[in-house]
Amino acid sequence: MASLWRVRTAITGGGGGNQVSTQFFETTAGSAQDAADSVRAFWSDAAALIANNYQFQVEPVVYVIDSTTGQATGTVSTSTASVTGGSTAVMLPNANQGLVRYHTGVFTAGRELIGKIFVPGPVQDYNNDGLPSSSYKSTLTTAGSNLGNSGPPDMVIYSRTHHVYAPAGLATVWNEWAILRSRRT
Numbered sequence: 001m002a003s004l005w006r007v008r009t010a011i012t013g014g015g016g017g018n019q020v021s022t023q024f025f026e027t028t029a030g031s032a033q034d035a036a037d038s039v040r041a042f043w044s045d046a047a048a049l050i051a052n053n054y055q056f057q058v059e060p061v062v063y064v065i066d067s068t069t070g071q072a073t074g075t076v077s078t079s080t081a082s083v084t085g086g087s088t089a090v091m092l093p094n095a096n097q098g099l100v101r102y103h104t105g106v107f108t109a110g111r112e113l114i115g116k117i118f119v120p121g122p123v124q125d126y127n128n129d130g131l132p133s134s135s136y137k138s139t140l141t142t143a144g145s146n147l148g149n150s151g152p153p154d155m156v157i158y159s160r161t162h163h164v165y166a167p168a169g170l171a172t173v174w175n176e177w178a179i180l181r182s183r184r185t
Contacts, residue, residue: 003027003073004158004165006063007039013054013085014120015094021056021117023147023155024065024165030152032062032076038150042117043083045143049098049136050085051121057082070160089123092177096122098132099178100144104157104166113166115157117144118180130177137173144171 004024011019025035036058043056057080064074098119106113119140126136148155148168158165 002067002165004065004067004156005032005035005076005153006065006072007032007035008059009039009043010057010059011054011120012057014051019120023117024158025151025153025155027064027153029154032064033078035153035155036060036062036078036080038147038153038155040080040083041150042143042147045146046098046119046140047083047086049122049126049139050087050119051091051123052085052088053091054085054121055082056084065158067158067165068163070163085121087121087123087125089125092122092124092127094120095179096177097180098122098136098140099174100140101172101174102144102148102155102157102168102170103172104169106164106166108159108162108164113157113159113164115168117147118178120180122177131175132173132177137175140173141171144173147171 009021063072100117102115104113155168156165
């Protein structure tokens, strides 16, 4: 049995109700606090791109997950401060979001295991004729790379369907605005 830490961020303040973002980390090095701090640093690095009505709170309870079953086996208490979006510019429609992708090069059931982080609250200042501007993509790529390479602990991409995981690969930002219709809680 391999264990993973599941770190969740509660996202509030935007339209469409509360949201959640989930990342996983290996438990072989570092601590659950280190994992929570890495996720908070990601949101802090991206804050300038996000409308100031959004708040990101890394949840204080990090769950220990059995990677072979997907079931929680324990909890670890952490503490992190919330992050508030830093832009006062006009927000794009709620459906628009930035998208950081992590390719792992690992295939299961004929598909590559790819991690995604949707970043809500983009603003007009970073919109270039209906596409994310180069400065938006550059800043978000840096934030995503810092998170993916922040270990220990190492961030991993975990398939809850197939119960496999792989190290987060190179962070890339999609060239279009992404749309996420729902977030799991």
